[in-house]
Amino acid sequence: MIPAIIGTRPNNSIALHKSGIRLLGVDDSPFRRGQQKSFIVGVIMRLDGYIEKVMKAQITIDGNDVTERISNMALKFKDIVRVIVLSGISFGGFNICDIELLFKLTGIPVISLFEKGGSASEMINAINKHLGDQEKIGILKRLKPIALNNNGYTIMANLAGIESESASRIIRMNTVRGKMPEAVRVPDLIAKIL
Incomplete structure (x- = not known):
């Protein structure tokens, strides 16, 4: 049997076995209205959930x-990180991660997960109303969410540099x-105390 391989470059390919x-x-911390920063x-972890950093x-x-900050995190550990898993696409309000750019900057495949029912069109409307930022809107319009089954639950994902079968x-x-993997659950738990 041939193991599943992900990545687009030979030095970034990994065997999923x-x-x-x-x-x-990666996940974000909560913030209060009026805050400027978040x-x-x-969290770097092994596929089996063992936390390393x-x-x-x-x-x-x-x-x-946010795209630059996540890229910086990933590039510090480029020799060991094989996949970036994000909790959603929007961090710190409407700080939108461009997953295609993140993949281009790092060469590391990106999986952005979110609950079923999340809507890019609702975010686009809110950004139009409050920020008018066409760059953010463009990023959101390029997304092509797919449904994945995990333990009998349906979760949604946006992917960059990885096929849906490997992501699943x-x-x-x-x-x-x-329903959510440790790579989303653990950063969420830690971020809540910041």
Whole structure:
């Protein structure tokens, strides 16, 4: 049997049968109205959920710096991180991560997960109303969400640099219980205390 391979470059291809491959999971901290800054939390973990590194970076509320901040986190550990897993696409309000650009900057495949029912069109309307930022709207319009099944639950994903079959397999292998993988669950738990 040939193991599933992901990545577009030979030095970024990984065999999914190895539980020791590393993921970078990212989520954002809560913030209050009027705050200018917030944090994202990055957790490097093995596919089996073993945590190896926790880090944070400051982002601007409704800003345009989250793609760069996540890229910086990933590039520090480019030799070991094989997949970036994001909790959604929007961090610190409407600081939208451009997953295609993130993939281009890092060469690391990106999986952005969100609950079924999340709507890019609702975000577009809110951004139009409050910010009028056409760059953010353009990023959101380029997204092509797909439904994935994980433990009998349907979750939604946007992908860059990875096929849906490989993304689904990674999510399943990184999920201990419930619908979301550890790469989303653990950064969320840590970010809540910031």
